[in-house]
Amino acid sequence: LGPGAERFAVGQRVVATALGVMAEYAAVPEASVHEAPDALDDAAAAAFLIAYQTAWFGLHRRAKIQSGETLLVHAAAGGVGTAACQLGAVAGAEVIGVVGSEAKARVAEASGAARVLLRGEDWVGSVKAAGGADVVFDPVGGAAFTGSAKAVGFEGRIVVVGFASGEVPPVRADHALVKNYSVLGLHWALYQRRRPDLVAEAHAELTRLAAEGVVRPVVSAEVPFADAAQAVQRLADGGTTGRLVVAVGA
Known part of the structure; x- marks a missing residue:
């Protein structure tokens, strides 16, 4: 010491x-x-x-998730994604996970995701058909963020956690305006x-x-x-x- x-x-x-x-x-x-x-x-x-702190701050401090809301988690079988699924379920949210394979889908389901969608399929359409996501937890960026902007619901919140895809997506302020959604950054180390x-x-x-x-x-x-x-x-x-x-x- x-x-x-x-x-x-x-x-x-x-x-x-x-x-x-x-x-x-x-x-x-x-x-x-x-x-x-x-x-x-x-x-x-x-x-x-790190995983659970990141998920906690993203869901509670930034998005202020509420019981009964729909939570969309990208990379839902990853270290941070499984934490977000678990904490979302504990908060009373309906958790939808997006993953890249059937094997990863089983991991997301075991972590509390009520539904799991495959990244290569029309996950945007599926989320929109269910009424849109109230909260999006996105550690992926790139196409995941672009699709999330389409899938997020009225007064929804997209939490930008990272860019595992290697692509930093542009944020269209006009789109956020007409759909009334928020884009929230999360840099946990700053907390x-x-x-x-x-x-x-x-x-x-x-x-x-x-x-x-x-x-x-x-x-x-x-x-x-x-x-x-x-x-x-x-x-x-x-x-x-x-x-x-x-x-x-x-």
């Missing part, structure tokens, strides 16, 4: 996020460290912090820097939900530290579900 670090004890299980932490040892500011949930083993705890109090509050609530067993990270594989580079490539190739966890010392 460094000078002034008093919140934790040596040997205590914690979770943290910072640059350069895929290593055997890392120095992390105390404000970025949180107690690991007792209900989660080490692999699940490692997969927990970590500017509102650590909100991050701590969210972690406490998420830890409670984990203890109740209503949320749990989907860990598809634990990867030995020596294979970390290959794990990153697997993520880039888009064939993974949930989280890959790199096990230091394994």
Whole structure:
């Protein structure tokens, strides 16, 4: 522990996020460290912090999702997507997931999606036929965002979480105006820097939900530290579900 670090004890299980932490040892500011949930083993705890914080802030802080609303989640079988599906279901939303394969559809369904649509099919038409989405959670960008602007309902909210597709889509202000929808950005790390109090509050609530067993990270594989580079490539190739966890010392 460094000078002034008093919140934790040596040997205590914690979770943290910072640059350069895929290593055997890392120095992390105390404000970025949180107690690991007792209900989660080490692999699940490692997969927990960023994914569930991102989903929580996107759905609750930014979109202010309400029970009974329809939530459309892109990449619904991914690490953040499964978290969004679980938290959306806990909030009482009707969750619709969009995924790239039947195998991923099963993962999204197990995470709380009431309906799952395939990306290669007419998911836009299906969502529109159901009345449109009240909230869209989009970590993909590109065509997913463009389609979401068509599928979002009256006074809907599109939460821009990332650009996993590699494409940053243009935002048409005129289209948002005539359809009365909002486009909301989410950069969770900025909350970590500017509102650590909100991050701590969210972690406490998420830890409670984990203890109740209503949320749990989907860990598809634990990867030995020596294979970390290959794990990153697997993520880039888009064939993974949930989280890959790199096990230091394994």
